Amino acid sequence: MSVPASFPETQGDVALVIVAAGRGERAGQAGGPKQYRSIGGKPIIRRTLDAFMAHPAIGSVVTVIHPDDHALCTAALGPLCDKVIAVEGGVTRQDSVRLGLQALREAAPAKVLIHDAVRPFVDAALIDRTIAAIGERQAALPVLAVADTLKRGDGGLVAATVPRQGLFTAQTPQGFPFWPIHAAHVKAHRAGRSDFTDDAAIAEWTGMPVKLVEGSSANIKLTWAGDIDMADRRLSGDSMHFPDVRTGNGYDVHSFEDGDHVWLCGVQVAHTKKLSGHSDADVGLHALTDALLATCGAGDIGTHFPPSDPQWKGAPSKLFVEHAASLVRAQGGRIANADVTLICEAPKVGPHREAMVSAMAAMLKIGAGRVSVKATTNEKLGFIGRGEGIAAIATATVIFPGGLEP
Numbered sequence: 088m089s090v091p092a093s094f095p096e097t098q099g100d101v102a103l104v105i106v107a108a109g110r111g112e113r114a115g116q117a118g119g120p121k122q123y124r125s126i127g128g129k130p131i132i133r134r135t136l137d138a139f140m141a142h143p144a145i146g147s148v149v150t151v152i153h154p155d156d157h158a159l160c161t162a163a164l165g166p167l168c169d170k171v172i173a174v175e176g177g178v179t180r181q182d183s184v185r186l187g188l189q190a191l192r193e194a195a196p197a198k199v200l201i202h203d204a205v206r207p208f209v210d211a212a213l214i215d216r217t218i219a220a221i222g223e224r225q226a227a228l229p230v231l232a233v234a235d236t237l238k239r240g241d242g243g244l245v246a247a248t249v250p251r252q253g254l255f256t257a258q259t260p261q262g263f264p265f266w267p268i269h270a271a272h273v274k275a276h277r278a279g280r281s282d283f284t285d286d287a288a289i290a291e292w293t294g295m296p297v298k299l300v301e302g303s304s305a306n307i308k309l310t311w312a313g314d315i316d317m318a319d320r321r322l323s324g325d326s327m328h329f330p331d332v333r334t335g336n337g338y339d340v341h342s343f344e345d346g347d348h349v350w351l352c353g354v355q356v357a358h359t360k361k362l363s364g365h366s367d368a369d370v371g372l373h374a375l376t377d378a379l380l381a382t383c384g385a386g387d388i389g390t391h392f393p394p395s396d397p398q399w400k401g402a403p404s405k406l407f408v409e410h411a412a413s414l415v416r417a418q419g420g421r422i423a424n425a426d427v428t429l430i431c432e433a434p435k436v437g438p439h440r441e442a443m444v445s446a447m448a449a450m451l452k453i454g455a456g457r458v459s460v461k462a463t464t465n466e467k468l469g470f471i472g473r474g475e476g477i478a479a480i481a482t483a484t485v486i487f488p489g490g491l492e493p
Contacts, residue, residue, distance in 0.1 A: 094214050094237035100146025101218055102265065103139050104187035106151045107132055107160070108176025108205035122204040123159045124315055127322025130163035131309060134207035134322075136171065139260075145193040150204070151176040151187040174286050179281050183288070185272040191265065199268060200319075201286050202260035205309040207318070209260065213303045217262040220298045226290040227262035229302035230255035245466050261286050267295055288390040329489040332423075335381030337374035341389075342476035349434065352427055353405050353446030353458055358434045362477060365394040369404035371427045371460070372482035375447070376404070379411035382485040390455070408450045415485055424484040426459040429475040436462035444478070 107122045122132040129137075132150070133457035139145050149172045152160045160173055174190045176183030184201055191199065198221045202209065213229055220227035233256060268286065269292040275283065285287045287297050309315050344362025362368035376388045385391075392399050392407055398483055415422060421484035425447060429436055436443075440460050448455040465471035 100193050100196055101144045101262075101287055102147040102194060103145050103197060103260075103409045104131070104184060104191070104201045105139075105150040105171075105204050106146070106176075106180060106183055106187070106201065107156075107182065108151050108183040110153070115433075119159065120153065121309060121315060123156070126207065126315060126319040127481045129322075131315075131318075132160070132204045132209050133165065133167065134461070135202070135204050135209065136164065136335050137154050138207065138209050138211075139214065140167065140170065142211055144214070144218055145200075147191055147196060148172065149187045149190045151183040172204045173439070180486060181272070181275070181281055181283050184286055185276055188265075188269045188272055188311075192269070196265045198262060200260035200262050201268075202307060204456050206259055206306055207309070208303075208305045208307060210303060210305065213306060214260065216300045217260050222298075223264055223294075224267060224289055225264070225297060226268065226295055226297040227300050228287045228297050229260070231256045231258065231302045231304060236346075242265060255299065256302075257285055257287060258306050258308075259285075261291060265292075271295065272432060290399070294410075299356075322352070331489050333382040333420075333481045333485050334380040334488060335485070337377030337379075337381065337481040338479070339370045339373040339377065340478040341368045341370045341373075343474070350404065351429060351434075351436065351439070351477075352443035353408075353450065354439050354442045356434050356439055365402055365482055366399050366402045366407070370477050370479040371429055371443070371481070372404035372408050372447075372450075374415040374479040375425060375427055375483065376407040376411045377413055378481040378483035379408070379422070379485070381416050381485055383420060383462060383487075385411070385414050405446070405450050408447070412451050419488040420485040421487075422453050422457070422483065423486050424457050424459070425451055425453070426482045427461070428480045429460070429462045429477060430465055430466070430471055430479065431462065432464050432472060432474050436460070 110120055124132050126134065140148065148170060152175060154175045161168055164171060171192055174186055177186055199216065199288045200217060217227045217229055222429055233254040237251055239247045239249055268290060271289045274293060275289050290297055307319055341364050342363040343360040344363040348355065349356050349358045349362050350367045350369040353369065362370060373388055380386055387406055391410060406457050412422060443460045444455050444458045448458045470476055
């Protein structure tokens with residue numbers, strides 16, 4: 088690649104390079120690369136581009152994308168596709184910027200802004216400040232003064248407190264005279280340098296002055312999944328966000344018949360009778376199954392395990408609980424608490440409570456501290472008071488992704 092011997096002095100428009108070739112692994116991969124995820128009903132990269140393309144100083148626009156993302160980019164940009172040059176990036180961010188700058192050589196702009204696709208809250212005032220600070224041989228870097236106390240660590244311990252005076256966090260867009268930053272990237276590439284963390288650092292390496300300009304606290308980089316969720320709520324107008332916490336209740340009762348033990352909350356307990364039922368008749372787990380199913384609108388235990396089906400004859404009820412828990416998790420739910428109250432005159436539950444809690448925690452794949460088993464009598468009243476059976480009431484609390492409308 089050849090570089091002009093002298094840099095053009097003629098004024099042109101301000102070009103833009105949007106860096107969008109990353110995989111965004113810190114935000115998780117469930118929704119694909121983060122720059123194409125939606126916030127407020129619009130892809131992040133589209134929001135970022137809209138902010139710049141509404142600015143009158145912006146001319147040529149290049150977005151640097153991953154080779155696998157052409158279809159994603161086309162879908163995200165929509166009508167902007169005809170106004171944006173999409174080029175494939177390299178292995179590192181530094182490589183991607185260099186390739187983006189290379190794509191602008193024919194346009195030969197006087198100035199260029201380089202911006203992360205996942206900073207969609209850039210505003211016109213910040214763009215103005217950055218452009219105004221770019222000189223013929225001078226770069227512009229928007230920054231925010233460090234507000235937090237900084238510590239240097241060593242071996243897991245604090246080694247020193249770092250004075251924060253004169254320290255700043257860097258943002259984008261970073262602005263440059265086009266040909267000098269292009270030459271700087273080419274020089275770094277030919278020198279085998281790939282360790283620069285931003286474009287201002289490459290400018291510094293070549294001796295180009297970098298002027299600090301006031302950044303914007305709103306101009307956050309969407310790095311983690313939580314950042315994207317927060318941005319989505321912000322753009323959706325949710326000044327208040329209510330988490331989707333659901334509570335389900337379950338009730339079950341079984342009568343006694345001849346036998347020598349009962350199953351209660353996953354534990355076999357010696358008794359003078361057993362509970363009657365098609366499965367092992369574990370009244371506590373049956374109630375818990377219904378409670379879990381209620382949190383995701385999945386019917387009741389009879390819907391999934393009808394007593395008319397011979398395959399469930401004598402089946403351990405832990406299978407029912409595990410199935411219900413898997414349905415909850417399939418919808419993204421996290422089981423926060425499970426509480427079962429056994430209502431009976433006998434047998435005594437207290438000596439077996441710890442084992443019951445442990446068994447239920449294993450079924451639900453949650454900590455024992457999130458499981459509760461209690462017992463009470465019916466004060467000799469009704470069929471339970473007469474020792475004819477056992478009843479159980481269960482409550483399950485599950486947290487699902489997303490939130491509720493205010």
